[in-house]
């Protein structure tokens with residue numbers, strides 16, 4: 001258990017994350033901070049009033065300033081605009097870079113020891129902005145994408161195979177975009193390689209659906225993007241860190257030679273514990289998977305090179 005967790009934003013992903021987080025009681029206080037007056041206060045109070053029914057004692061506070069967030073153990077950045085139909089995550093670049101920069105400056109000033117989990121899109125590049133502005137070491141700036149993309153992949157496989165989601169072990173690496181890399185060679189169903197259970201064309205269709213998993217939801221919602229599964233994914237990362245679980249989860253991390261990649265944020269298998277990113281597992285990939293991972297990292301690097309993170 002930790003003392004304080006801040007969720008920056010009081011929108012769809014943020015409010016759902018705060019609610020799930022408080023219910024899990026991994027912290028004494030959850031602070032939601034947003035620029036819109038009244039929204040974080042109102043949502044925070046509403047959520048706190050669910051506490052006697054849901055049975056949790058983590059206090060939830062909503063605010064427009066950073067005083068209440070001071071000395072947070074963890075900060076989850078979900079501030080920014082979300083996609084609408086026809087938009088790619090990269091279309092959000094300039095607006096969200098400005099927002100994440102402003103947020104990162106506040107975090108650096110008020111919670112200099114925090115571990116930061118970035119959720120805002122385009123994810124990997126927003127991690128870069130947060131790392132550049134805070135100056136925090138890579139152990140304390142980690143991106144949420146792979147846990148969500150993997151959950152989508154696992155959920156589609158469970159439906160197709162008609163088995164429990166719990167029995168599907170898998171990992172999706174790479175950047176959080178159309179070039180993400182679901183690792184078929186590491187996908188098992190209770191230890192059975194998935195290729196023994198599903199025909200190649202069906203597997204390829206699921207991989208494709210996973211890559212477009214976010215867009216599928218955006219096309220339904222029309223006014224925004226997914227938030228139930230994204231908030232679950234952020235909360236799983238918080239739990240791994242707050243409880244020092246040393247879980248191995250696919251997260252976006254600042255690579256320094258792992259997988260032959262350097263100076264880029266990209267989704268890789270990470271060990272998460274109380275210090276944040278406690279290790280990167282440099283696993284063997286097939287030639288095709290490695291080529292896909294390099295391509296995906298190059299796509300992130302191209303956007304990273306043009307973003308204003310100064």
Ligand SMILES: NC(=O)c1ccc[n+]([C@@H]2O[C@H](COP(=O)([O-])OP(=O)(O)OC[C@H]3O[C@@H](n4cnc5c(N)ncnc54)[C@H](O)[C@@H]3O)[C@@H](O)[C@H]2O)c1
Pocket residue numbers: 008009010011012013014033034035036078079080081082083092096099102103118119120121122123144145148176224225226227230
């Ligand atoms: N990494 C992922 O897998 C993933 C998944 C889902 C959503 N996202 C991203 O998360 C972000 C939030 O999505 P959402 O659906 O919650 O959007 P939303 O519009 O519902 O909420 C965003 C909130 O950010 C607030 N905000 C804007 N500027 C701010 C600032 N400077 N400080 C504090 N708050 C500020 C807004 O007022 C708003 O309440 C988007 O960029 C979206 O693309 C990422």
